Amino acid sequence: MTQMEAISVAIVGASGYGGVQLVRLLLEHPLTTITYLGGEGSAGRPYSDLYPHLQHCLDLTVEAVDVDVIASKAQVVFLSLPNGLALELAQPLLAKGCKVLDLSADYRFRDLATYRQWYGTERQDDQLAAQAVYGLPELYRDKIALAQLVGCPGCYPTASLLALSPLLKQGLVLPETVIIDAKSGTSGGGRQGKINLLLAEADASLAAYGVARHRHTPEIEQICSDLAGQTVKVQFTPHLIPMPRGILATVYATLRDPGLVREDLITIFQAFYRHSPWVKILPPGIYPQTKWACGTNLCYIGIEVDERTGRVIIMSAIDNLMKGQAGQAVQCLNLMSGWSETLGLPQLAFYP
Ligand SMILES: NC(=O)C1=CN([C@@H]2O[C@H](COP(=O)(O)OP(=O)(O)OC[C@H]3O[C@@H](n4cnc5c(N)ncnc54)[C@H](OP(=O)(O)O)[C@@H]3O)[C@@H](O)[C@H]2O)C=CC1
Numbered sequence: 001m002t003q004m005e006a007i008s009v010a011i012v013g014a015s016g017y018g019g020v021q022l023v024r025l026l027l028e029h030p031l032t033t034i035t036y037l038g039g040e041g042s043a044g045r046p047y048s049d050l051y052p053h054l055q056h057c058l059d060l061t062v063e064a065v066d067v068d069v070i071a072s073k074a075q076v077v078f079l080s081l082p083n084g085l086a087l088e089l090a091q092p093l094l095a096k097g098c099k100v101l102d103l104s105a106d107y108r109f110r111d112l113a114t115y116r117q118w119y120g121t122e123r124q125d126d127q128l129a130a131q132a133v134y135g136l137p138e139l140y141r142d143k144i145a146l147a148q149l150v151g152c153p154g155c156y157p158t159a160s161l162l163a164l165s166p167l168l169k170q171g172l173v174l175p176e177t178v179i180i181d182a183k184s185g186t187s188g189g190g191r192q193g194k195i196n197l198l199l200a201e202a203d204a205s206l207a208a209y210g211v212a213r214h215r216h217t218p219e220i221e222q223i224c225s226d227l228a229g230q231t232v233k234v235q236f237t238p239h240l241i242p243m244p245r246g247i248l249a250t251v252y253a254t255l256r257d258p259g260l261v262r263e264d265l266i267t268i269f270q271a272f273y274r275h276s277p278w279v280k281i282l283p284p285g286i287y288p289q290t291k292w293a294c295g296t297n298l299c300y301i302g303i304e305v306d307e308r309t310g311r312v313i314i315m316s317a318i319d320n321l322m323k324g325q326a327g328q329a330v331q332c333l334n335l336m337s338g339w340s341e342t343l344g345l346p347q348l349a350f351y352p
Pocket residue numbers: 012013014015016017018019038039040041042043065080081082083085103104105153154155187188189190191192320321324325
């Protein structure tokens with residue numbers, strides 16, 4: 001058997017929560033070597049200054065972003081940057097032969113009018129955006145395997161879409177009845193200081209935000225529409241919940257056939273995800289907790305039917321920094337590299 005060679009990887013935005021999660025995963029991955037860390041405010045600083053607990057395993061200094069330097073050091077580049085920055089970097093990196101995985105929203109939309117409307121960013125790269133693949137392996141595994149540029153999904157869309165996909169793809173629910181009520185830990189807001197993420201603001205408190213106008217709504221709707229074969233509008237309400245990490249999305253929709261019971265739906269979901277090692281469908285009466293997914297790339301899905309209302313209720317739990325962000329990006333890298341999609345990714349939660 002031939003020995004597989006490790007590939008060199010760059011992480012741009014290494015100082016952030018996505019960046020440090022990628023560092024954790026890619027350091028422990030058997031077939032990747034981190035050769036470059038990039039940033040802006042942190043440029044010039046040893047990584048161990050930013051994260052002293054990593055000083056024993058990574059001796060790199062964060063560099064100012066320079067496409068030529070990145071391409072000379074890495075075959076694959078993870079862009080873990082605020083929205084609107086990958087637009088400047090993806091094209092030149094691809095031109096120099098790198099594969100690019102973008103963790104921001106820049107390459108998630110095929111319809112750039114929608115991107116411009118919701119993100120307010122001008123861009124001139126329509127052709128490139130059309131070639132990007134939406135990085136949700138459970139739906140687009142084959143396309144991701146061939147992609148040079150992957151736009152990794154947002155954390156709320158990942159939890160929501162994994163809950164909705166079997167229902168919409170198989171026409172089991174009325175698309176106009178879909179409601180998503182989701183809660184996220186505060187790391188979902190990134191490491192850059194924001195007042196609502198302070199302990200004194202977020203702790204022992206719970207509130208919705210972005211009601212009826214959160215930018216993940218059109219992202220969820222784009223994929224739901226593809227699955228349903230018709231335009232789908234969803235009601236999406238996110239909440240900030242006082243815990244560091246984790247997302248629970250509770251999704252409601254009216255069944256077309258009110259005779260379906262939860263055991264039928266569990267069988268349907270199990271069949272839909274039979275080739276998806278990171279999705280776990282729970283038995284009847286078991287509902288997921290975010291703690292089960294914490295630190296892993298798993299998505300746990302619980303299914304219930306309310307026979308009085310004819311609604312299905314799907315509960316989907318992920319770690320926002322793992323299946324919702326860095327873990328999913330590494331899962332995509334595995335596919336793009338022809339490796340098993342579980343390679344190097346944790347399966348066991350920190351628990352408790
Ligand atoms: N947190 C989450 O749960 C999820 C986040 N995402 C998305 O992933 C991306 C990263 O998020 P997250 O890690 O939370 O963000 P953070 O705020 O924690 O980190 C942002 C990073 O971007 C870098 N950066 C900012 N401006 C520049 C610039 N002009 N040039 C170079 N580097 C820059 C910062 O580097 P420096 O400190 O050096 O300035 C920092 O490393 C975002 O697009 C986010 O929306 C997606 C899914 C889930």
